Amino acid sequence: MTEDNSGYPPTEKLYFENAYLKEFTARVIGQEVRGGQRLAVLDRTAFYPESGGQPHDTGFLNGIRVIRVEEENGVIFHYLEGELAANEVRGQIDWERRFDHMQQHTGQHILSQAFYQVVKGETLSFHLGQVESTVEIDIQSIKDVTLFQVERLANDLVFSDVEIKAYFLSEDKIASVPLRKPPKVSGLIRIVEISGFDYSACGGTHCGRSGQVGLVKVIKQERIRGHVRFSFVCGFRALTEFKHRLDWLQAAAHLFSSEEKEVPTAAARTLDELRSLKKKQQRLEENLAIFEATEMLARSQSKIISGLFPDKSPGELKFLALQLVHRAEVMVVLAGLAENSFHLVIAAAENLKTDVRQVIPVLQAEINLKGGGSPTLVQLVSQEKDKAEAALKLVVDLLKEQSGLK
Numbered sequence: 160m161t162e163d164n165s166g167y168p169p170t171e172k173l174y175f176e177n178a179y180l181k182e183f184t185a186r187v188i189g190q191e192v193r194g195g196q197r198l199a200v201l202d203r204t205a206f207y208p209e210s211g212g213q214p215h216d217t218g219f220l221n222g223i224r225v226i227r228v229e230e231e232n233g234v235i236f237h238y239l240e241g242e243l244a245a246n247e248v249r250g251q252i253d254w255e256r257r258f259d260h261m262q263q264h265t266g267q268h269i270l271s272q273a274f275y276q277v278v279k280g281e282t283l284s285f286h287l288g289q290v291e292s293t294v295e296i297d298i299q300s301i302k303d304v305t306l307f308q309v310e311r312l313a314n315d316l317v318f319s320d321v322e323i324k325a326y327f328l329s330e331d332k333i334a335s336v337p338l339r340k341p342p343k344v345s346g347l348i349r350i351v352e353i354s355g356f357d358y359s360a361c362g363g364t365h366c367g368r369s370g371q372v373g374l375v376k377v378i379k380q381e382r383i384r385g386h387v388r389f390s391f392v393c394g395f396r397a398l399t400e401f402k403h404r405l406d407w408l409q410a411a412a413h414l415f416s417s418e419e420k421e422v423p424t425a426a427a428r429t430l431d432e433l434r435s436l437k438k439k440q441q442r443l444e445e446n447l448a449i450f451e452a453t454e455m456l457a458r459s460q461s462k463i464i465s466g467l468f469p470d471k472s473p474g475e476l477k478f479l480a481l482q483l484v485h486r487a488e489v490m491v492v493l494a495g496l497a498e499n500s501f502h503l504v505i506a507a508a509e510n511l512k513t514d515v516r517q518v519i520p521v522l523q524a525e526i527n528l529k530g531g532g533s534p535t536l537v538q539l540v541s542q543e544k545d546k547a548e549a550a551l552k553l554v555v556d557l558l559k560e561q562s563g564l565k
């Protein structure tokens with residue numbers, strides 16, 4: 160057993176030869192525990208390691224779960240949930256996961272070439288995610304109609320069902336291949352050729368024919384680092400995505416009692432109605448507050464007017480308080496209740512030449528309150544909802560004491 164990878168020979172990579180290999184046999188070269196995790200090195204493997212934007216495979220070695228696969232200096236490490244007892248192993252890769260990765264990865268090559276042909280946009284990076292994949296393209300922006308041309312071209316190529324093959328070329332022969340991008344590695348370079356369409360230097364796993372990629376669809380675009388990053392889905396992911404989006408759209412159509420294609424119009428109309436109702440409601444509330452203010456002043460025996468309004472928002476309370484102090488030489492304390500808090504508005508008529516802020520420190524000694532304001536208007540809020548009535552009474556007493564008003 161070796162403590163590090165320096166003693167291991169490079170692993171034979173069966174996925175280079177055949178990306179469709181789901182099961183294989185191999186010999187165990189070594190096992191070790193690293194950072195509490197058990198690792199195995201084989202003489203050969205079909206497990207693809209995390210690399211080049213493509214996630215690693217998962218699966219089993221002699222029935223023991225392979226949870227992660229990494230490559231270091233040509234040696235492939237299989238992270239296992241247990242120890243391998245035998246020296247000969249049978250490996251099985253999680254084919255559903257791998258084929259999904261092959262569809263997304265091959266779809267990326269096709270999409271990248273389509274972007275290049277339609278808008279001369281070079282691919283700067285690629286990431287294959289759990290739900291969607293992304294390519295960052297070296298362009299500033301793209302029109303919807305042009306993006307659709309890119310998608311049309313990519314899907315034309317898919318439906319043409321052309322052959323895709325991978326082979327190694329030595330560096331001196333690389334000039335004979337019209338690569339989309341210069342290779343990042345030297346020595347023997349692996350070429351992935353999508354017949355008559357795209358040549359890329361790539362060490363990933365790909366479909367054998369373009370038809371296997373299935374639908375290629377861009378689902379989002381965003382500006383990043385001065386470029387555009389496109390999220391896309393291919394194959395079964397495109398099917399799942401279509402299902403989800405249709406579910407959402409149908410749920411919205413059901414809510415609006417409309418046809419699916421009418422949802423945007425129905426939503427816009429509903430929002431317009433909502434905005435106009437809110438305006439109307441505000442006007443009604445203001446009218447009501449003016450009426451309430453008049454009523455309260457007529458009824459009140461005191462120059463200090465107070466009241467608890469369970470349903471009024473802080474904005475409504477403030478409006479009512481201002482109506483009161485604009486109409487008479489009074490001081491006003493209003494409290495409103497919210498789900499887990501209460502708010503207070505304290506106001507005074509300008510002519511009284513008082514500063515209602517004086518009550519704040521006394522109040523804060525009794526109740527945990529936040530807020531502030533001007534000499535004639537203070538707004539406070541407290542999480543101690545059960546103390547709303549006590550706060551109201553305390554402020555009334557303090558204002559009476561400070562102002563001498565009755």
Ligand SMILES: [Zn+2]
Pocket residue numbers: 264265268351359361362363364365
């Ligand atoms: Zn590739």
